[in-house]
Amino acid sequence: MSDTDPQQLRSLLAAVARRDAAAFRALYDATSPKLFGFALRILNRKELAEDVLQESFVSVWNNAGSYQAGLAAPMTWMTTIVRNRAYDLLRRMDATVEIDADTFDKDVMEALESSDPSPIDVLSMDAEARALAHCFSRLEGLHRQAIALAFYHDLSHSEVAQQMKLPLGTVKTWVRRGLERLRTCLTRLEGA
């Protein structure tokens, strides 16, 4: 159901490493809406997000050969490229981006908030993201928010604390516990 099936993306990346332009286009078609949506949420400006997406895909073309299929998932690898480039751009511009309350897609938000876990199963994302959504929904809302703020907006503990108007110690504890719980939950799902 997902167009970002890791197995398929792996073979596309392997073909891109062999300079296969058609595979590169297929990889772009399969992943660009998600990666662009992500860049857009980080940067909040279309033209900046487009620049980052463009640079990221040029980097994917140049570095596909160094992607090791045994290690991180293809989507992880590409997301990390986009995230690093978007952060670099933010730092270069030294700009403060308006942090928008609805970072997450509405359907994702509702699925996370719902007491019934079934909405997560119908979200249009790959199995890894659905597993994460499932575990994320088990966290308390504020813990979720603290982790999401840090991940999407390159915020430090103290910046998250400032943003959420909470004491620094509280935020540190929440982030740490939230991450621990995510790991436990995801490990259990993998084992299942």
Added chain:
Amino acid sequence: MNIERNPELLDRLAAEYVLGTLRNGARRRFDTLLARHAAMRRVVEQWQDRLCPLAQFAPAEAPRPQVWDNIARATGIAPQPSGWMSRLRESLSFWRGLGLTSSALAMVLAAVLLTQQAGVQAPPSFVAMLADDKSQPVAVVTGDARRHQLTVKLVAPQTVAADRSLELWAVPKQGNPRSLGLLAADGSITLPLPENATPDTVALLAVTVEPKGGSPKADGPTGPIVFKGAWLRI
């Protein structure tokens, strides 16, 4: 404390490293350790796989089609519609069709250049504004006949794949295009202006994406035209 021997601490730091909340000195120390220990890198990769799907929680949105065009151009995989000569003919009719707009643009450009450079150096004798297929200006080329110099200033920085170069061509009214040299992806560059590259014989300047170091063929480009512009006397 020795992180390598403390799996719980390592796991916590790796998670915060990936999340981004591990900062400053602590992050740099962690980076140093990562470079040395493959086992630590594995823990980080596991956390990347765990947390990166957060990116998919953002609403997906299709980028505009020109983003792909730019990527294709930068990586040198833009489709080549047909042979060089027919592309050249397309280019010429494109510029004729543009008529008034391009001459008006060229005049504005010339006026700007003349004003800017007055008193500093002799005004350029020739000018071209190179635009992409969406007519967006990408580079300004000025030619100084007295100094036998071409100056190419990129007004829109380009992304070029590591194994590609941008090459500038003089497209004569008759015969094969001649290379004028390679361009930088950004900034200005000065190239020699050959005697036979004046607008009297050369109608058009064009830039193609070529393998690194320039076209391997002696008689012309191998890659697609990405920007072009009429070469005008001012």
